[in-house]
Amino acid sequence: MAAQPGQQLSLRPAISVVMPMRNAARWLPVLLAALVREWSTGFELIAIDDGSTDASAAVLKRLCAQWPSERWTLLNGGGEGVSAARNRGVRQSRAKVIAFIDADDRPMPGRLAGPLQMLQNNQQLSHVHGGWWRCDANGCLQHPVRPWQEGAGFTWSRFMEHKAVLPSAWTVRRDAFLAVGGFDASIRHSEDVDLLLRLAAAKHRGAWIEQELVRYRIHSSNASARLQPQLNGLLAVMEKHLKTLGTRHEAWVREQRYSTTTWAVWQAWQAGDVDFALKLLSQALQDCPYPLVRRPVHLIEVMARSSARIGELFDRSELLSSRFWQQAEPILLAR
Known part of the structure; x- marks a missing residue:
């Protein structure tokens, strides 16, 4: 019993x-x-x-x-x-x-x-x-x-x-x-x-x-709810562990930095913190593996996929007409 x-x-x-x-x-x-x-x-x-x-x-x-x-x-x-x-x-x-x-x-x-x-x-x-x-x-x-x-x-x-x-x-x-x-x-x-x-x-x-x-x-x-400390904390933890790898893994390391930071861009954008999202975007692009023409498309894909993961509707047209995108596009296309 x-x-x-x-x-x-x-x-x-x-x-x-x-x-x-x-x-x-x-x-x-x-x-x-x-x-x-x-x-x-x-x-x-x-x-x-x-x-x-x-x-x-x-x-x-x-x-x-x-x-x-x-x-x-x-x-x-x-x-x-x-x-x-x-x-x-x-x-x-x-x-x-x-x-x-x-x-x-x-x-x-x-x-x-x-x-x-x-x-x-x-x-x-x-x-x-x-x-x-x-x-x-x-x-x-x-x-x-x-x-x-x-x-x-x-x-x-x-x-x-x-x-x-x-x-x-x-x-x-x-x-x-x-x-x-x-x-x-x-x-x-x-x-x-x-x-x-x-x-x-x-x-x-x-x-x-x-x-x-x-x-x-x-x-x-x-x-x-404590967005900026949370995301900065995640990126710091990631960096601490990536530093344990040798230089022969440099391409993979950069890919992980880029993918995690672009996800953080979506998090900040979704929370309405446009300025922080733009700051993170500039940080992410330091490790971006994609050519200029591919960068905007990939970021949109990340944002759509991340929204779907938590059951949030993603409106591409709303994103492209937003203040965030107006400032993000020049950053994405800068050489």
Whole structure:
């Protein structure tokens, strides 16, 4: 018979759910209700309050009051940032498998059971990753993200070519996480990209679970709203890892710089930050492999493809008549 809330967990938990939170009181009831649906997986929840000012800790204590004490732990993260909070949670964990979840996201059915079973059945894997649904602030589904359909993978080179990672859909063996040093607490953005690249460099194998495991909320207070630091952080992480390659890989390195930076151009354009998009475009063209006549066409292709990936409509005519394009075209065609 499956264990129920209120029953004891006598053995080591099968999986530790590490959840950093900052001002997440409004999201916690839905998240915890979703976790309870997977009570029989034998999880433990380790929540890390990273400097909340909205009584998140009090809300969590109230919601978990009927849980056995060994099924949940609340740590004080001290406001040191999400990487330090996650690392602290992993160090406190008792299970051999770690499932990350951010407090503003919502686990979908199978979020814990699916990855746990896959890792148990495939001992050669160090981590597994599922897809996710992009959602609005109310949790309403908008568009599924399924990176495996675009060839994303977990070797160092394949991940560098398609840097698809979302911590809330990511499950990692504890020993592999600790072996590479966990998240780099000095990195404020794209710390997940950095960690996955280090796992790949150390030959830890990963695999896709081809289903959506979490609802990823897009709202004004999450990290994705801090556009410029986020994109600059991603480019810095990419550059740090590309520098580990020798000069014989120079053409491939330049291709990765160009493709990632043009994707960042789309991100800035889509967010309405025209000046930043133009700055990134000038930066991207330093590594552009295409002749002048091909550059505008390729940028339009990137923007159309990137929009489709998140379910956004792309209007080519609207782009070509925009202030962004009026300033971008001369940059694209400059020798």
